[in-house]
Amino acid sequence: MLTAVALALSYIEAITPLNLIIPLPGFKLGLANIAVMAAFLILNPVYGVFAALAKIALISVMFGSPVSFWFSLSGGIFSLVALFLVRFLIKDRLGCAGIGVLCASAHNTGQALAACALFGYSVLITYLPLMLIFSIPTGLITGTVYHSIQKPFYYSVKL
């Protein structure tokens, strides 16, 4: 479990905070989600939940503000729910890319809802479609990386 958390943190520190130049406010690459997915789908859902929550708490303490904590938290909860759906309901009908997209869009939807709780419902109409559209490429990136990583990770853990 600790290795999953460490992985999540190292991925986040590498690239995600640096992309403030182009995208929307509150939008990030979500590379940390790769580690959460790996922990959740390969190890054990419980480890995944712990890893996600620990990552959110630590990142918001180290890098973010109280506002970003709530955004990350709501996005993280939505993305964990999506992972639960994949693991227990959808199981095998969705490929890796689809899992990445589902998690990314769930995360961004959670963030949009947090924004609407903080700023009022009017921003939701403008914010949500853009977030969903941008969640598609980031979800594809996350899912593809997860696909490349799932086998080595599995073997490194089982052996």
Next chain:
Amino acid sequence: MSIIADMEVIMLENSFSPTRTPIQFRKRIKPADIILICSLIVFSITLILTKPLLQENPARFVITHLEDRSYEYSLHQNQTLLLSNNGYDLSVVIEDGTVFVQSSNCRDQICVSSKPISKKGEIIVCAPAKISIKLSGEGDDYDAVVR
């Protein structure tokens, strides 16, 4: 591409093992993925297209501007206004959330023939009288929120 061949072999080996194997190795992309992505795109495009309809911008005040002075009236109160400026008299009616010029003694009668206005930002003008009638909402509207 030997990675893919490896995966097929391993999945095959796993299926022969006596214990039930957990679902672990997934393919990169499947038909359901495409459906998911397309439905996301369709959903967000639908939201973008219906955005102007869903946003409510109610007008609440009628602002009449007469050359050097302005008056403000509530749009929701039915009333008849008599505005005089520059030698011309206008009779403006506010009724059921719409505003129109009932009568005027200007020559061209453009203001009278103007359609009734009801939305924020709409305007009726009588040029000879130098009178303009404008509808405005609660206050400033935000186009985007920047944090």
